[in-house]
Amino acid sequence: MQTIIRKSRKQGWYPYLFVSPFFILFCVFGLYPILYSIFTSFFDWKLIGTSAPRFVGLGNYTNVLTQDPFFWKALLNTVILLVTGSLLQHFIAIPLAIMINSKTVKGKEFFKTSFFLPYITSTVSVVIIFGVLFDTNYGIVNWLIGFVSDAAKIRWLQESFGIKVVLSVVLNWKYIGWNMVIYLAGLQAIPYELYEAAMIDGASTLRKHISITIPQLLPIIFFGVALSIIGGMQIFEEPFILTGGYEQLGGHQNSGLTAAYYLMFTAFKAYRLGKGSAIAWLIFLVILTLNGVNRYVTKKLEG
């Protein structure tokens, strides 16, 4: 008895030891900088130069919201890309998952893996490839368009509309497979009996999916849309590389300038850390709001 008690007391602090690396690292490299960035956002704080940080209260926030010519533009661009690049693709991913899940299709694994591959490739590689595919004079896209239309070649990477189209294509191409795999797992969890009843009633395929599949998938759609909002509002790498880095600030008419891109520019090119931190918290508020809307809409749809 004595030994067991001693033993159990000794093992008492082992679990704390085992989980401690996460908490130490998170406090030092995660939590502390996050709290510090709230503090920073109230200061005029420059990375270079000798001037000491100066307290400006909400000055950075009001500056960004009322005087900055780029912030609203960047936010609008981000929301547009969120819709065309991240949200609309759920309308492609769900039918794709239904198609692959259909009993008549063989080679499910092949389709699943080939659709998923873009998700694990580095953004730099993806953007370099699509830069070539959408090249004005030599790209395959304009080459293919040339077969059906005699109109002047579209300058995809030099015009504001084209930049948004290419970015949307890249985002769709990269993330559809991931969403599809999630929906595929969701479809496989729907009980088959639900469809049997509909089959007896003679419902069409489309009818079946609208009245059974989609409602059954709602929790997964909510989750997928939430992840798309969180990811989409942070889009930085794709437009940054495609339009040519800090100097270009999103290319023609800043049409590729996203909120996170502008945050990075403000902090690491203009060296204004206080203002950059304020932008970061504003983006965070937008993410929270949009996810609140997502939750509200899902609740409504669930009835």
Next chain:
Amino acid sequence: MKSSIIVKKALLYLILGIMALVFAYPFYNVFVLATWPGDQVLRSPPHFFFGGGLAENFRQLVSRIPFGRNFFNSLGIALTSTISVIFFCTMAGFAFAKYRFRFRDQLYFFVIASMAIPGFLNIIPFYKMMVRFGWINTWLPLVVPGMAGAFGIFLMTQFLENSLPNDVIEAARIDGLGDLGILMRIVFPLARPAMAVLGIVTFVGSWNNFTGPLILMPKIEATTLPVALSLLNSRVDNNQGALMLGNALTLLPLILIFVFFSKQIISGLTAGAVKG
């Protein structure tokens, strides 16, 4: 009736086939273009077959960026991250899955909740901190903070809860193994399948990381392949052949890993989502 089913089926395969082509063609294109000399990469009509400029492209590539260094940095950071993530996350997952201790549920909730925090919120003070630590242009800021990542802890806790029988642990305890002994000799060997999933996912994520090295490793000799490629891409005297080959060589390891481990990668990357 019969023929309409055949038409439907053909249509289904046609759509899926076209989609597969759309997803696969850009990859094929990377490897095709990597073999054409720099001044012939961009051509109309576009290239569909391989050319003969591979060796020259390689010479151009290594003369423009320290390709060997960049490759070494990418590989070194990815491997050290992978090994440390596997170690620390299995250890924490074991504690959350198999121990009863005070505040366990609250601590686990904290780990899970930390995953929802957007990465950009801490980036500015984090950067200042790295400057102060003298860690800029070293591997440390890309390895150390993520050594015990929340996602890995979640993955390992799930796995060990479901797949590591309590009897095995009890038996080991009766045989006189202590907590560390059980971790080393029982948990690590039995957790191999989940460790493989976590390891591959960590490796891929680290290999592809762009924003991190962009900020933290600005020097071309110190940085990783994706950042070196983006620097090459934005240079005025850019050689297209070198760029295409560099891109192909960045993609190749990933594609090879994916060919062999696609099941583990897909299950690992969708683990949280499919469960939720």
